Amino acid sequence: xRVAVYLAHPRMDSFNRAIFDGVVExxxxxxxxxxxxxxxxxxxxxxxxxxxTGTVEGGGSADEVVRRHQGELGGLDGMVFxxxxxxxxxxxxxxxxxxxxxxxxxxxQLDTAAGAPVGLxxxxxxxxxxxxxxxVERERDVFGDPLQRIWAxxxxxxxxxxxxxxxxxxxxxxxxxxxxxxxxxxARELAAALVDES
Numbered sequence: 470x471r472v473a474v475y476l477a478h479p480r481m482d483s484f485n486r487a488i489f490d491g492v493v494e495x496x497x498x499x500x501x502x503x504x505x506x507x508x509x510x511x512x513x514x515x516x517x518x519x520x521x522t523g524t525v526e527g528g529g530s531a532d533e534v535v536r537r538h539q540g541e542l543g544g545l546d547g548m549v550f551x552x553x554x555x556x557x558x559x560x561x562x563x564x565x566x567x568x569x570x571x572x573x574x575x576x577x578q579l580d581t582a583a584g585a586p587v588g589l590x591x592x593x594x595x596x597x598x599x600x601x602x603x604x605v606e607r608e609r610d611v612f613g614d615p616l617q618r619i620w621a622x623x624x625x626x627x628x629x630x631x632x633x634x635x636x637x638x639x640x641x642x643x644x645x646x647x648x649x650x651x652x653x654x655x656a657r658e659l660a661a662a663l664v665d666e667s
Contacts, residue, residue: 470546472503491653593629599616620635
């Protein structure tokens, strides 16, 4: 089994980084082939080029890093995304990764007759692990949980992923060491379940 784990947080000492490291360690310990990407550390360019927007079929990016990430997609059995909730969105580097890597002809194609996208990847299962400093009540009642819509209703179904799992660890800013230790255990358990249920 091959799983990609993507991190979008600029600080090496962040709780997101601890989640990422724990998930990677858990999966490797279970014999999973892990493709791990810290998008900030890699300097992944978030800005979509004009050429990339004009691409209808795959292979439109001249960026070697984008092409490498795209080339990894076909062999994946699962995907894990780790990032904070910033303004109801993933960090810009993650948004740029989605827009540049999950390109038409690479991750999906549009079926104009059906009016819907057709996913081109074999991966059918994804796990999104978010951190937040917003209470669950405020997230639900005021904002309507925009990250759930982004990942589970928009991005993942577009590329053919029909099993989208998501966990939000909150509120991180006032959490204790015991809270964070429990959340890290839970993140590892969720990663294990992602591959154990295959």
